[in-house]
Amino acid sequence: MTKLTKRTVDAADIRKADYFVWDDDLPGFGLRVFASGKRSYLIQYRAEGRTRRYTIGLHGVWTPETARQEAKAQLGRVARGDNPAEERQLDHKAITVKELCALYVADLNAGLILGKGGRPKKATTVDTDTGRIDRHIIPLIGTRRVKDLSNADINRVLKDIMAGKTRVSVKTEKLRGRAIVRGGAGTAARTVGLLGGILTYAVEAGIIDRNPAHGIRKPKDNVRNRRLTHAEYRTLGEMLREAAENEKYAITVDIIRQIALTGCRRTEMIKLMWTEADTEGSCLRLADSKEGASIRPIGLPVVEYLEERRKDQKNTYVFPGQDDDNVFGSFPNHWEQIFKDSPLVGVTPHVLRHSFASIGNDLGFTEATIAALVGHSKGSVTSKYIHTLDTALIMAADTISCFIQGLLDGREFRKTAYALDRGSRKAALSRFLIEAGGEEVEI
Secondary structure (H helix, E strand, C coil): CCCCCHHHHHHCCCCCCCEEEECCCCCCEEEEECCCCCEEEEEEEEECCEEEEEEEEEECCECHHHHHHHHHHHHHHHHCCCCHHHHHHHHHCCCEHHHHHHHHHHHHHCCCCECHHHCECCHHHHHHHHHHHHHHHHHHHCCCEHHHCCHHHHHHHHHHHHCCCCCEEEECCCCCCEEEECCCHHHHHHHHHHHHHHHHHHHHCCCCCCCCCCCCCCCCCHHHHCCCCHHHHHHHHHHHHHHHCCHHHHHHHHHHHHHHHHCCCHHHHHCCEHHHEECCCCEEEEEEECCEEEEEECCHHHHHHHHHHHCCCCCCECCECCCCCCECCCHHHHHHHHHCCCCCCCCCHHHHHHHHHHHHHHCCCCHHHHHHHHCCCCCCHHHHCCCCCCHHHHHHHHHHHHHHHHHHCCCEECCCCCCCCHHHHHHHHHHCEECCCCCECCC
């Protein structure tokens, strides 16, 4: 009779090959003695016509007594029809967060992950999502099994990104390109939002039953609520005039002014092509904005700027790079240099977009009109004016852009008026544009 005790386990000799010592008191409970000298406890049983082995653990970590109790528990499960060995095998094969992200990215690149409006996510959004996965999600929880994630784990990811634990500077595929990953509240909120979407994808795929990211309280991105005051617009105008004295900033200054005067997104203006600039129709016909194809009414200051700039150019892009057929690529660095140590440090291009909409609201235009001007998908007005712009939209674009131009140039609007033809538009707007001293000026 052999009973597995500390004495019998320690006395088991080491052989050239692994062998088993079975306990006669508890059938199916045994000890595996490895040729290396290690010993581990296990149970052996039959399930579905096959012999199965389930390892309890190494001797030393487990004692014969604790291993015996675990063996009784697992053999009891076997008697009830469970298969602990198979369950453990499936458990070991449970998909990790990194593996889930790989599946998600593959479907993302194939256009199978839908974004706003039920459309596949744009290439720029795919790049952004992939960057957040590679630089935040995988480093923090990539090795974790998806099925083991809890609400507390997701909350920890949020706090770690906010605290800058994923901060890094990495080289990109672009020539001399680097990605500066800083973390922070905004990045944390957007990354956890993406992680929630990935986990919803896992629920839909049957990998998990519930989304552990549901209910996570994310910090608000204060940058998106920032707007320029009238005084800050005048400060920005002074900064741009000073920057324009340096020839290398000339294109960047023009881009900044046009973002301010149109409310366009940064990339929409940087990548603007001449085929999209419809000055006769007083609009930009963007083929590939964040919301898809989008028509943006533009005011008279923007129309006249584009017409003047078009005279000297035969390029594809309104703001070309060193190679005429490439997009201007120095904007991020120039923006940082212009705003560094200025009264407007921390202002982003999105602040100019938000400020444009806020000025429109200040001037009394409706939310639907402003949504159409800035290309918000939720503004149903936008889709109604895809081919022909309503006079009211052109009037609004004229008024807002001329008001902002006046602030940038140190002028102000008292009230607004509007007429349809170009000459009348200029005359009507100039009557209400005054110098700081109160004299009327021509525009």
